[in-house]
Amino acid sequence: MTAPTVNLSSVIKAYDVRGTVPDQIDARVVRAVGAAFAEVVVLPESPSGTTPRAVVGHDMRPSSPELSQAFAQGLASRGVDVTLVGLCSTDGLYFASGSLGVPGAMFTASHNPAQYNGIKMCRAGARPVGQDSGLTAIRDLAQGWLDAGEVPEGSGTVGAVDEQDLLKAYAQHLRTLVDLTGGRRLKVVVDAGNGMGGFTAPAVLGDDAGLPALPLDVVPMYFELDGTFPNHEANPLDPKNLVDLQRAVPEHGADLGLAFDGDADRCFVVDEKGDPVSPSAVTAMVARREIAKEIRAGREPVVIHNLITSRAVPEIIAADGGHPVRTRVGHSFIKEQMATEGAVFGGEHSAHYYFREFWSADTGMLAAMHVLAALAEQDRPLSELAAEYEKYVASGEINSTVDDAAATTEKVVAAVSETAAAEGETLEIDRLDGVTVFHPASAAQPMWWFNLRASNTEPLLRLNAEGADEATMVAVRDRVLGLVRGEA
Structure with missing residues (x-):
């Protein structure tokens, strides 16, 4: 048969x-x-x-x-x-x-x-x-x-x-890339979501693989490996899956919390209050450390970021002496650019972080170690440290079902361009990945931008917007959503 x-x-x-x-x-x-x-x-x-x-x-x-x-x-x-x-x-x-x-x-x-x-x-x-x-x-x-x-x-x-x-060798390699032995002792809550973070975190951050103990007190959450995910989905990008960690960090008096997705290649961070630290802020924080290392080695630092990350990311990279390179969303594009540019580091809004010292591949654990090191090397709480990198206000990704993504996108671009022209404002428009409309700060309006990208597999348009302040972001977000959904 x-x-x-x-x-x-x-x-x-x-x-x-x-x-x-x-x-x-x-x-x-x-x-x-x-x-x-x-x-x-x-x-x-x-x-x-x-x-x-x-x-x-x-x-x-x-x-x-x-x-x-x-x-x-x-x-x-x-x-x-x-x-x-x-x-x-x-x-x-x-x-x-x-x-x-x-x-x-x-x-x-x-x-x-x-x-x-x-x-x-x-x-x-x-x-x-x-x-x-x-x-x-x-x-x-x-x-x-x-x-x-x-x-x-x-x-x-x-x-x-x-x-x-190869678990011990993996843990040993990561420890050669970030030294966690010299800073102050930290308490960290780790939510593995019953995924592979429950396997790797005890080896890398603890002593389960036979490596020396680090100055870390790890509070485990859902470390039991269970592919049925009995506690919550192993997807920290969805805010509902961070709720348990956000509650646990202040309850334990911890300095921060880490959440890994199911296969532990992505890492999300919450501060001592339980508030999320955006992946853009983590990108900028890790970039600052990698740039400094490159400069000490006499190399020109190149850092990759996708076009959905905060505008603060390329600004901080450039201010620290690095060269920011903007790319499309998706790990294949990031890895290709990492190789082409010889970049030391790359970050995405989805909490994928790429390191040249890790074969230009993404590793959530190495990003987490950088955050731990950055926090341990100074005395401020993570909320204050992260505030240096959270310069603007972002909407997060918002999906809308549409019949014709291309036509809807062009309708939005035409409408916002017409409004800008009537107000004497200048817009910068590019089509690297979907369409990005950027409004630089002017006398009349603060900085804002938005990106619209069509899904490859569903009839969806994905909106990301950012503004210099909450009111600006909300105004841009709501205007674009109204146009996309036929409500404006």
């Missing part, structure tokens, strides 16, 4: 594989994707005369062990030797790929609900595999095999599969 046809276009997205188990993703599907990953990425990258190798890790979801094993079987069927690192965070998989110098695959659906799983793939050195860098070819090759009913055997010998624990 022929297996049912699977449409891989529905689960292979711009940057990764993501779908529900078992109706969209099962062992048969991921074995085909693993074999295709070998053909498209691993074998062509393998140096002549050497045995091709790859590394595979997985998160705590119930389906992850079986799926990662099936993927490894697909790799091995093409003659690839596979190292299974077992449980790890996504940045732990990037560490494995970077330190071993081999392509890798991480089984995770990040912050998605329990019925989902997926795959994040990378080339050797944690270089991204996206739609334009191999993922489309992997999809098409695997789809052909699935349509034919089986993955053909490779022409060579079957690769070996072994296991290796």
Whole structure:
């Protein structure tokens, strides 16, 4: 009996594989994707005369062990030797790929609900595999095999599969990048959301991996690995998932709180009062530290930021002697710019932080360590320290369902341009990613800007707005939303 046809276009997205188990993703599907990953990425990258190798890790979801094993079987069927690192965070998989110098695959659906799983793939050195860098070819090759009913055997010998624990090495590497031993002692509440932060935080910030204790008192929240997420979704970008942490920090008299998403590649921060510190402020804070390090080393500091981060980010980068480079939203664009520019650091509004010293990959844990170090090196509370970086007021991302995103966007641009012209005001408009309309401060109006981007997968327009003060931001936000939703 022929297996049912699977449409891989529905689960292979711009940057990764993501779908529900078992109706969209099962062992048969991921074995085909693993074999295709070998053909498209691993074998062509393998140096002549050497045995091709790859590394595979997985998160705590119930389906992850079986799926990662099936993927490894697909790799091995093409003659690839596979190292299974077992449980790890996504940045732990990037560490494995970077330190071993081999392509890798991480089984995770990040912050998605329990019925989902997926795959994040990378080339050797944690270089991204996206739609334009191999993922489309992997999809098409695997789809052909699935349509034919089986993955053909490779022409060579079957690769070996072994296991290796890299958690201690991962923790040791991060500790070489940020010194947390010299500052004042801090109490930190960590909300792992039952995700992989509960696995990595005790190793990096504590002594579970056998490393020396740090001057940190860690209060754990939801460290139990549970892919059903019994306490709240492991998605700190949604404010409702930060509520428990915001309550716990002042209750424990802690200096700050950290929240990780499901695969622990993103980190969110709250101050001693339980108030969120924006990812833009964290970007600027970490950038300041990395810029100073670059200048001490005699290098010109370049820092990447996406176009949704606060205007304060490039202003602070430039004021500290760095060169800010603005890019589109999305990790593949950030990583590409990191490599092109030789950037030391990159940050996104979504709390993804990228480090040249970490193979230009994103790691929430390393960003968290920088925040801890910045706080410990001075005596003020985090709310005062963060205020230096929170110069403006942002709306956060607001989604609107529209029939025609392009037409709606042009309607908004035309309307605000007409108003500005009537008032004698100057607007700067660019289309790097969607459309960004920027109003520099003038005698009549404070600074404001907004960006409208269409979703790649849904009939949505995403609005981000920022103003020099609350009233300005609210006025811009409400005007644009009214135009988008046909209410103005």
